[in-house]
Each structure stands twice: as structure tokens, then as C-alpha cells.
Amino acid sequence: MNIGIDKIGFYAPPYYVDMVELANERGDDPGKYTVGIGQEQMAVTPLSQDIVSMAVNAALQVINDTDRNKIDLVIVGTESGFDASKSAAVYVHELLGIQPHARSFEIKQACYGATAGLQMAKDYVTLHPDRAALVIGSDVARYGLATGGEVTQGGGAIAMFITANPRILTLEADATFYSRDIMDFWRPSYSEYAMVDGQYSNEQYVAFFAEVWKAYKEKTGRTLSEFEALCFHLPYTKMGKKALSQVLTETDDEKQQALMNHYQASTVLNRNVGNIYTGSLYLSLLSLLTASEALEAGDRIGLFSYGSGAVGEFFSGTLVDGYLKNLPTTKIKELFANRKQISVSQYEDIFSKVLPQDGSELTIPAEEDASPVRLVAVKEHKRFYGIG
């Protein structure tokens, strides 16, 4: 029985800032941002969007009424949770109108959360092939204005509908994983911003990839030459290239070029959104599938998930015949066409606005956010969402 990704949806907030403008404003060489880091545009999340509304906006692209009755699991991977008790998944379940006898919960392990959810969903559907799971990664990456991490901020959500006989990607039971307690990136619950040891986090990302890739080869006997493409968690698009470069010499020149070409395709969307944490690997997969014309059914795609702190995982999937028909290509084009560019000072203004921390009330204006779902108010320590 094949289990995997049947549908995938993506949402990014309605504003973005241009990275050349940001570099100029910060007194940096724009080449550092666009080439050294590899980012062109950065999504900016207004108060009217949070992890719940973004998750629902992504999932609305994916599910229909038949799916609503088939979903038994609603899993939200996030590291931007706003409640230490209640999960974002329970709000998402309600806002999407999913059948009531479902399990809904949140998973946290930095950017790895959605991968844990995906593997759990795959196992569940393997045991219950007539049922389905909804796995979402939704996050806002915030390091602070004019900080070293600012250039790697972003925000957005990915939603994946997991079924038997999937129409996009069949997931293999071949994952290798690795956990080690390190302090490369973390966010104490009293802090709005992530703490990060930037260069150490880069080193550990590459080291974790090396570890799980070695374990993968030992476990499966597969070689790099058997992969058409590798997708990576992309905190910024240069990062995956560093990891890929260290293994490229394991294959011949022609294959190296093909893998690099596919790597470029896998960065197109991430380059214009920034780090979306838990959804980032799956945004890269979506980017590859929508941007590459050189893929075909049966091709094997490797996926490297990394969540700081840290957990790494490598696994693979094979493309299903007709996968192109099930991609949200038009919706992605519309989403990018409808985003509005804002100036650096407008970005700073939006970034500096925060929701009440003391129980006071706030009604949030829509301004130019025409997304189907928005956060509309905070009252009595509760969040209220509006649809339509």
C-alpha cells in the first residue's frame, strides 16, 4: 500500500520587503543578502495573521468536503505557539470544519515538528488506509530588527493532505534520524525572539545532514546517484547548498550538475518568502515540483529535515504519475501576484506591533490583508478569527 502526500497547499502573508532595500538600509552589501545568504524577498506577517490563521489559509487550498469527513488527524508543527496549553490544531480543526471525531494536536521540535507529524500521519494511514491526515507547518520567524538573524526571517504555512494511493509523492519507509542536545538556536518561553549562535547553527546543520545521510546509505544501500533531487530545510537558500556540496563528489559530473539544477529549482519559493521554520522543507519540495520541468513519475526525491536543538532526519519519496495536475501552481502564482511590497520603514512598523500581553482588548483592522482567514480580535485573553 502506497502512502504519501496527496495534496499540498501554501500560504504566505500579504506583505514582503525587498532584500536589496533591507541591505541598503542596514548598511550592508546587497550581495551578502542575495548571494551570500541567497534571499530576494522576505515575507512580513501583520497582526492580522498568526500561526492559526496561516495554517487555515494554507489548508483551505487543499481540502474539500469529502476530505473533511475523512481526516482523523489534524497535526500542526510549530515553534511559534502562543499558548502553553491549548494547541493551534484545535482552532484549525474547528475553523476548517473537520469531522468532530478527529485527533488534533501540536508538535514542537523547532523546524522538525512538521516532519514528525508527517511520519506519524504516514504510520496512521498505513494502519487505516481508508482514512486521511492533515499535517501543517505554520510559523513566524522573528530574530529582531537589525540583528544578525534578521535577513533569515519570514513567515508562512504549508498544509499536506496525507492519504493512501497519494497523487503527488509516495513516502518510503526508509527514514534515518539523529537527536543530540545542542544550543544552536532556541527560544525561552519569556522571549519573543529566537536566541541563536548563527555560525554554530550552520555547522551543526551540515553535521546533522552528514550523520543522517551516512546512516541512510548504510540502512538502505542506496547511493546519491539514485536520487533525482534532494530537498532541504531552508532557513535561507545558501544553507541547503552547503549541505549538498559536501556529498556531491559521491556521484559523477553529469549527476552533480543535475542535482545542482534541481537544488536551484527547490529554492525558488523559499528565496522569496524567507524561513518559515516547520514548513520550510515542504515549501522547498513544492518549489522543486512547480519549478522543475526535468522530473518524471518514479523519480526519487530525498528530503532532509533539521530542527535546531537538535533533530535531523533524512527520508525519501517517489513521484507519482500525473503529480503535476495535483499541484497548486495557479494558486501560488496568484498568492505572489497579490502580495504587496512594503518599504523597510513600513516593515519595521509592522514588525514592532505586538498583540496585548496583559489581557487588554484589541480589534485588528484588516488593512490590506484580503486573506480568507484573519485574526480579528483579542479579548479576555482569547483570540478570535474571521473567515471570508
Ligand code: HMG
Ligand atoms: P552573518 O554572520 O551575518 O553572515 O550570519 P556571514 O558573515 O556568515 O555571511 C553569510 C554569507 O554571505 C557568507 O557566505 C559570506 O561569505 C557571504 P558563506 O561563507 O556562508 O558561504 N557574503 C557575501 N556574498 C556575496 N557578496 C557579498 C558578501 N558578503 C558576505 N558582498 C547567519 C549569517 C545565517 C549565521 C545569520 O543570518 C543567522 O544567525 N541566521 C539565523 C540562524 C540560521 O538560519 N541558521 C541556519 C542553520 S540552523 C537551522 O536551519 C534551524 C532554524 O531554521 C531554526 C529551527 O530549527 O527552528 C534556524
